[in-house]
Amino acid sequence: MDKTTENLGVTPEELNDDLVQQKPILLFDIREKDIFVKSHIEGSVHAVCDAQAKEKIMPKIPKNTKIVLISEPEDFAKETASMMKSFGLDAHYLEGGFSAWTGKISLGQTGKIITPDKLAQKLDSVFLLDVRDNDEFTEFQIPGSVNIPLEKLFDTKTISNIPKDKEIVTICPHGNRAMIASFALSRAGLDSQTLAGGLVGWNQFLKDVTVVTEPIKITQIQKVGKGCLSHIVESNGDAVVIDPLYPFEKYIDISKQEGFQITAVFDTHLHADHVSAARDLAKTIGAKLYLSKYEEYDYDANFVEDSDEVAFGKTKLRVIHTPGHTPGSLSYVVDEKYVFTGDILFVESIGRPDLRDNAEEFTEDLHNTLHNKLLRLSDDTMVFPTHHGDVEPIDDAFYSTIQQAKKLPWLDIPKQVFIKKVVAITRPRPMNYRKIITVNKGELELMHSQIPDLEIGPNRCAIDTGNI
Numbered sequence: 001m002d003k004t005t006e007n008l009g010v011t012p013e014e015l016n017d018d019l020v021q022q023k024p025i026l027l028f029d030i031r032e033k034d035i036f037v038k039s040h041i042e043g044s045v046h047a048v049c050d051a052q053a054k055e056k057i058m059p060k061i062p063k064n065t066k067i068v069l070i071s072e073p074e075d076f077a078k079e080t081a082s083m084m085k086s087f088g089l090d091a092h093y094l095e096g097g098f099s100a101w102t103g104k105i106s107l108g109q110t111g112k113i114i115t116p117d118k119l120a121q122k123l124d125s126v127f128l129l130d131v132r133d134n135d136e137f138t139e140f141q142i143p144g145s146v147n148i149p150l151e152k153l154f155d156t157k158t159i160s161n162i163p164k165d166k167e168i169v170t171i172c173p174h175g176n177r178a179m180i181a182s183f184a185l186s187r188a189g190l191d192s193q194t195l196a197g198g199l200v201g202w203n204q205f206l207k208d209v210t211v212v213t214e215p216i217k218i219t220q221i222q223k224v225g226k227g228c229l230s231h232i233v234e235s236n237g238d239a240v241v242i243d244p245l246y247p248f249e250k251y252i253d254i255s256k257q258e259g260f261q262i263t264a265v266f267d268t269h270l271h272a273d274h275v276s277a278a279r280d281l282a283k284t285i286g287a288k289l290y291l292s293k294y295e296e297y298d299y300d301a302n303f304v305e306d307s308d309e310v311a312f313g314k315t316k317l318r319v320i321h322t323p324g325h326t327p328g329s330l331s332y333v334v335d336e337k338y339v340f341t342g343d344i345l346f347v348e349s350i351g352r353p354d355l356r357d358n359a360e361e362f363t364e365d366l367h368n369t370l371h372n373k374l375l376r377l378s379d380d381t382m383v384f385p386t387h388h389g390d391v392e393p394i395d396d397a398f399y400s401t402i403q404q405a406k407k408l409p410w411l412d413i414p415k416q417v418f419i420k421k422v423v424a425i426t427r428p429r430p431m432n433y434r435k436i437i438t439v440n441k442g443e444l445e446l447m448h449s450q451i452p453d454l455e456i457g458p459n460r461c462a463i464d465t466g467n468i
């Protein structure tokens with residue numbers, strides 16, 4: 001026998017004995033996920049043995065924890081156990097592979113999982129346990145979550161500090177580390193659920209809230225994990241979508257359920273924090289795509305400019321050029337009662353002008369846009385932005401009025417002081433913003449499956465007037 005795999009094999013009988021005696025074993029099934037879901041050894045977890053697992057998971061497993069790997073045939077598990085052994089782990093493999101197992105079998109996913117939509121409904125009542133490393137957690141996190149890195153969950157002292165009176169939800173980027181964390185917790189007698197798809201899945205979850213019902217209907221679509229907002233505005237069976245998000249099927253589902261047709265899709269500006277679904281949505285449903293004439297796009301659309309109007313249903317949408325966040329930012333006034341402000345005017349703040357260079361010039365534009373354009377709309381105009389920050393929703397939705405916007409910080413100070421303050425802001429830019437801009441411009445094509453990873457992280461579009 002090869003020296004590196006000597007004594008690493010575990011017979012099905014030995015494994016069965018260990019499981020019956022409830023010995024603390026990490027039982028990792030490393031076959032394909034869809035095969036695992038159909039049938040796996042009771043008590044095993046599905047694990048992916050890729051470069052990320054080697055870097056992020058393996059070093060966190062205590063050296064004295066017995067690991068048994070299962071594959072079919074046994075070769076991959078044998079090789080992987082040997083590799084893990086070389087990292088100092090107590091790794092083994094099931095002799096004969098999965099087909100040699102005659103003991104208890106389970107179906108479906110391992111352990112308990114909670115989907116993003118279910119979590120969204122009880123976010124305030126659960127204990128959110130983020131098991132990533134401290135530096136990953138510091139970068140961004142679900143508000144209210146607590147960080148205990150995976151390796152610490154194998155320490156009984158740490159586990160004793162976890163509250164027992166709340167449901168525990170384990171969180172990591174894709175759900176792999178969190179699944180192992182739930183496994184570690186269950187060894188200590190704690191029940192938990194793993195957030196399905198991890199933070200990447202959480203970031204893709206879209207929630208819909210109807211805000212206005214008469215005479216036109218406004219539905220706000222929220223990307224809960226990122227704080228992105230988009231809107232469907234419907235009039236007499238004819239609807240427009242402003243700043244659609246991925247996964248764009250949500251808009252199609254809603255239009256079918258409610259029996260209206262989306263005939264036009266708009267973006268307010270060239271987004272830097274998330275991938276715009278405008279082009280894909282318009283193409284899929286055969287709607288017209290409207291984009292700012294003042295931004296640089298690399299594909300064909302109906303380019304609109306200040307004062308243009310687009311009729312739909314029994315109403316119309318009017319375009320205002322509102323530069324300051326980006327030079328080409330547009331706001332859309334619908335029915336002269338509602339304004340969709342993109343990233344220029346938020347509920348709790350104003351837009352940041354420094355996503356690109358020339359912050360000073362952008363800040364002048366921002367000041368002019370706010371004071372001479374948006375704040376001149378009638379006081380009762382409802383304001384719908386494309387993002388929200390740390391602000392309480394009203395009946396689950398994020399919106400305000402021009403009257404409320406006039407009371408925001410920094411809107412009552414002299415122009416030169418405003419410019420000085422805004423230019424001095426050095427908030428970090430959205431993660432991956434350069435690549436996202438390239439995709440949104442149309443210079444880089446992405447597979448849909450690549451979007452969730454690219455979009456991870458917070459939106460960072462607003463000015464944080466409280467921290468200056």
Ligand SMILES: [Fe+2]
Pocket residue numbers: 269270271272273325343461
């Ligand atoms: Fe933006």
